[in-house]
Amino acid sequence: xAVVSQHPSRVICKSGTSVKIECRSLDFQATTMFWYRQFPKxxxxxxxxxxxxxxxxxxxxxxxxxxxxxxxxxxLSTLTVTSAHPEDSSFYICxxxxxxxxxxxxxxPGTRLTVL
Amino acid sequence: DAKTxxxxxxxxxxxxxANLPCNHSTxxxxxxxxxxxxIHSQGPQxxxxxxKNNETNEMxxxxxxxxxxxxxxxxxxxxxxxxxxxxxxxxxxxNNAGNMLTFGGGTRLMVxx
Numbered sequence: 001x002a003v004v005s006q007h008p009s010r011v012i013c014k015s016g017t018s019v020k021i022e023c024r025s026l027d028f029q030a031t032t033m034f035w036y037r038q039f040p041k042x043x044x045x046x047x048x049x050x051x052x053x054x055x056x057x058x059x060x061x062x063x064x065x066x067x068x069x070x071x072x073x074x075x076l077s078t079l080t081v082t083s084a085h086p087e088d089s090s091f092y093i094c095x096x097x098x099x100x101x102x103x104x105x106x107x108x109p110g111t112r113l114t115v116l
Numbered sequence: 117d118a119k120t121x122x123x124x125x126x127x128x129x130x131x132x133x134a135n136l137p138c139n140h141s142t143x144x145x146x147x148x149x150x151x152x153x154x155i156h157s158q159g160p161q162x163x164x165x166x167x168k169n170n171e172t173n174e175m176x177x178x179x180x181x182x183x184x185x186x187x188x189x190x191x192x193x194x195x196x197x198x199x200x201x202x203x204x205x206x207x208x209x210x211n212n213a214g215n216m217l218t219f220g221g222g223t224r225l226m227v228x229x
Contacts, residue, residue, distance in 0.1 A: 006159075034216050043203075044160070044219040093159045095217070103209040104150070105217050107159035 002028045004096045006108035013084055014116055020080045021111045023094030029074035030096035034105070035067075038091040050077045084115045120204045125224040128198075134191040136223050138204030141185040146208045149180060150217065151189045153200040160203065160219075163189065194227045201225070 003026040013019050023033060031052050036044040048069055049057045056069035068080040077096075081088055093110045097103055121139040128134040140149065148167050152160040164171055164178045166187070171178045177190040191198055203222040 004159075036219075043221055044154075046216050046218065049216055091157070095159075103207075104162060104165065106162055107152075110157070110159045112157070 002026075002096070002098050002104075002106045004094065004106045004108040006094055006111050008111060009109060010112045010114075012114045012116065015085050016083055018080055018082045019084055019113060020078055021092055021094070021113075023077045023079070023096070023108055025075045025096040025106075028096070028098050030077075031074060031099065032097040033071060033077040034095040034097070035069065035077075035079050036093045036095065038093060038110075044093060047079075081113065084113070086115045089113055089115045120206060120220055122202075122204055122220065122223045124221060125226070127226050127228055128191075128194045130196060130227055130229050131193055134194040134198065134225060134227070136189040136191075136202050136204075136225065137186065138189070139186045140204070140206045143184050143206050144208065147206045148209055149178065149184075149187050150205045150207060151176070151178065152203045152205065152217075153198075154203070154222070155197075155200040163202075194225075196227050196229065199225060199227045 005024045007022045033050040035047045037047050038044045046059050047062045050069045050071040052071045052074050058064045071077040091110050091112055094108045095105045097105050148165050150165040151163040154160045163175050166178045166180050180187045201222040201224050203219055205217050
């Protein structure tokens, strides 16, 4: 199957700093990428849909000014958590849509963010 | 997109077949059934998907009932590495509304020695 990478896999930062997470589709072009967040013992929750060359669409309750998304190319989307606080500590997972007739989504390995 | 219902947890003996059920009684004609699994602290892994016909790949088999209201994911010879949360998701392909996957609670499969 198609491969999606994320970087970094783990980050620890101080409260008030910003953290950037990269998501890349390695062997296919993804016009649409998705960002999810997962808290301990919970399921994945969609944060936003990222479309190449246009503004991201955020889910209800997700602050667009806090979670900045840039989808600059067909293989790269970035999520920046601005002014991070301890409550932003979570597992962030990106996903890329392969397209085609069945539109399979492939997921990255996730980024564990810990805000002190 | 249609909702799905899965048992919250299941056990399976190592080496035996694991049969994971999923109900999707409100599925629409253009919606596919996708299965993913998530091993602890990793991103979800795509397993298999289908529309009407049964499907098989190197990981699993997907059996979809004739009325498409339910399906079963079969891991033919479960190993300890198959311990994970398994998600059954239905979604239309090429849907202009973002086409995202929406995750429910899934089934936590525990493979035991």
